[in-house]
Amino acid sequence: MHTDYVAALDIGGTKIAGALVDGTGGVLVRAQRPTPAKESGERIMGAVEEVFGELMADPLWVGASAVGIGSAGPVDATAGTVSPVNVPGWRGFPLVERVRAVTGGLPVTLVGDGVAIAAAEHWQGAARGHDNALCMVVSTGVGGGLVLGGALHPGPTGNAGHIGHISVDLDGDLCPCGSRGCVERIASGPNIARWAMGAGWQPGPDGDATAAAVAASAAAGHPIATAAFERAAQALAAGIAATATLVEVDLVVIGGGVSKAGEVLFGPLRRSLRDYATLSFVQGLKVAPAMTGTDGGLVGAAAATGLGARGLGARDGDAAVVGG
Amino acid sequence: MHTDYVAALDIGGTKIAGALVDGTGGVLVRAQRPTPAKESGERIMGAVEEVFGELMADPLWVGASAVGIGSAGPVDATAGTVSPVNVPGWRGFPLVERVRAVTGGLPVTLVGDGVAIAAAEHWQGAARGHDNALCMVVSTGVGGGLVLGGALHPGPTGNAGHIGHISVDLDGDLCPCGSRGCVERIASGPNIARWAMGAGWQPGPDGDATAAAVAASAAAGHPIATAAFERAAQALAAGIAATATLVEVDLVVIGGGVSKAGEVLFGPLRRSLRDYATLSFVQGLKVAPAMTGTDGGLVGAAAATGLGARGLGARDGDAAVVGG
Incomplete structure (x- = not known):
């Protein structure tokens, strides 16, 4: 053999x-x-x-x-x-x-790459043993994939789980995809940084104006940086709650560069989920950081x-x- | 036998x-x-x-x-x-x-009742022969159910497809479910009538202030009544597009009292879907009225x-x- x-x-x-x-x-x-x-x-x-x-x-x-x-x-x-x-x-x-x-x-x-990450997390990572899960990457973009009924759900074309481009703000900013108020348009790394600078946040002496720098400011207690992550968390929570309400997942796994912010992101995300995941069958939804790496x-x-x-x-x- | x-x-x-x-x-x-x-x-x-x-x-x-x-x-x-x-x-x-x-x-x-309607439409109605479909009821409330991969997707607790309570307006009006900006909070019959009256629409001499009366006004060309259905259609489109983007359905079937408005609802809904269902794999999404009755x-x-x-x-x- x-x-x-x-x-x-x-x-x-x-x-x-x-x-x-x-x-x-x-x-x-x-x-x-x-x-x-x-x-x-x-x-x-x-x-x-x-x-x-x-x-x-x-x-x-x-x-x-x-x-x-x-x-x-x-x-x-x-x-x-x-x-x-x-x-x-x-x-x-x-x-x-x-x-x-x-x-x-x-x-x-x-x-799609989001579906692949879901397959990896279900096989080897944080979604192991979970029959119904959403796995996400929050980075330059926002992507995802679904495990439903114990199996990967790629959909007929292999793109299912595309949570970055669902609208959570139907009158919101135009997204490059052509829609408005997409989760990615609010919660991706570049959009977190853009929101923070628009609200008056300034990069430090090193000039780093990325979401990672905003996260470092937030961890140090900067109120605008904190608010930028709260806004991103709110959009992620609305999208995650929508997914759970539509297909019944009980776990969301989040990886990607923005997730490296740790509790700066996960803390407000768990709080916002209580606001949006309100129906009895989604109230138990858990959030976990991704385990698979590069x-x-x-x-x-x-x-x-x-x-x-x-x-x-x-x-x-x-x-x-x-x-x- | x-x-x-x-x-x-x-x-x-x-x-x-x-x-x-x-x-x-x-x-x-x-x-x-x-x-x-x-x-x-x-x-x-x-x-x-x-x-x-x-x-x-x-x-x-x-x-x-x-x-x-x-x-x-x-x-x-x-x-x-x-x-x-x-x-x-x-x-x-x-x-x-x-x-x-x-x-x-x-x-x-x-x-759940939305799942039952999806099962009926898949077996006997407008979703017959479709392997991936969302079936909805737009009435006093907004409900739904999913057919995925050729089979009913009730979810572990039997509630999947609950599209009425996904948020498409994360800063929107509080919904009785506890969330904000839910599809139902904008697009249900009572909320269409509420929006129309808030914008200045008046019931006729018979005092009928239901969504059916607003639909009749819209069919007769009343601009506020028309706008009320356009707003509902926009919220439905955002929710339907989110569903298609998440799980890849290519058909949405809509029944319930509000769907009796016919083209007053379906016309703006098809137009709004072009705004929100933008990714290549959801652009072909079709809308059909439900076929099963009471x-x-x-x-x-x-x-x-x-x-x-x-x-x-x-x-x-x-x-x-x-x-x-």
Whole structure:
């Protein structure tokens, strides 16, 4: 019996990471390239091919039985295409077909990056053992994915859980997505910093005007910085409560750069959830920080193929292989 | 081979309806009592027992293999209890256990009334053949239920799809549920009428100040009445777009009294959806009026037991019965 691996691909606006992931979630044989985000679709695909070239040159590749891709969205799992907002060279790019060709015909599963993080947190992280959970990334953007009834819920196109672009302020500021008052438009790192500066917060002598600097000010008791995180927490709470009320999740897991603010974010978030998650069946909603780190995207892309559900080191076809 | 029936119970704030439902969705042997909503829990249960008494006196009762209950919420399918907002005598009332006892031990499925409507529309109505749909009732309140991946999604407690109480206006008016800016707080019939009168709309000589009267004014071109429906449509669109963005539904079915306004509601709703359902994977979202009528609650309660999925007239145990 040989070990089963999944080739995982994590596609973001700045880097394309690949690895083999084993049945315990171990990440082996890494490869990475910067995303040539401003270049042509074929140049970007060239970077993907280089990543696979490194992985396929490894002796462990022989155990690779499937490919899982988590990509910046939107994706279209039905068509097998990706159109990452920050990678203009890829619009409806047939990534699944191209990766299948590169890997000699391995089955390919495609999901959005938020869905991949949810898969990782459900398999290995804070959502482990939870049948109904929302997993979020609060960073430059706000993304998410859902676990419903014990299984990942990618939705038909692989984009479900896109909480960053639900409106919690129907008359609010226009969002780059075209809607108004989206959760991301209020609660992402850049929007937290923008709100703070608009209300009079000033960066320190180092000139750092990021949400991390606002968080440091808030931790030191600065009232405007504190208010900036309270406003973000309010928008997150409204979106999280909406999700729980719609699909019944009892846990929300939050990762990403802004979540590093810790209690500066989680404290007001838990308080705001009491204001918005009011119906009896959502009052017990818990909040937890994410446990998977930078490898979450790779582990989750692998998990989205069903690797975690297949168990530790077992392979779907093993019985047949042994019996044949 | 005898025919399989499900005993369906539809519990609302004004009436308790019961029937036998066959495998084609046919509604037979009806019974009904007013809900003694202001009385004790036992008096209300007495009305339920009278409904079952009538059903059980019918010769067809011998074919009843299960009970499906759709109840005004919140419900708790895990605990088997109901706590309908407008029936104060029932708070955590153990309806499932009591109905099981009354019916001699039949298996009982409990869901919220919005979930029941979704089950009915998926089985027999406008959502037939759709694997991912939101079904709504816009009336005195706003409720809903979800079909995901081809199956009803009641959620662990039977309350999923509760779109009336998601906030689309996080700084908005306080809702009786305790939250702010809920879809129901803006788009329910009474709130449409309230908004119209607040903006200067006046009822006609008959004094009718309901949403139906506002709809009639809007259909006749009254600008304030038109604006009242546009505002409701905007809130509904924000909530529907949020739902589609979170779980990927491609159809929303809308019934209930306010939906009788027809294009006065559906026209601005379709326009507003273009403003809020902006991401590529939700732009194709369609809106359709509900097809099931007043029997929807009964048919849906029956469908929630899996009756529709079991097929036309067939019975789970039929093969065994024939073979035994």
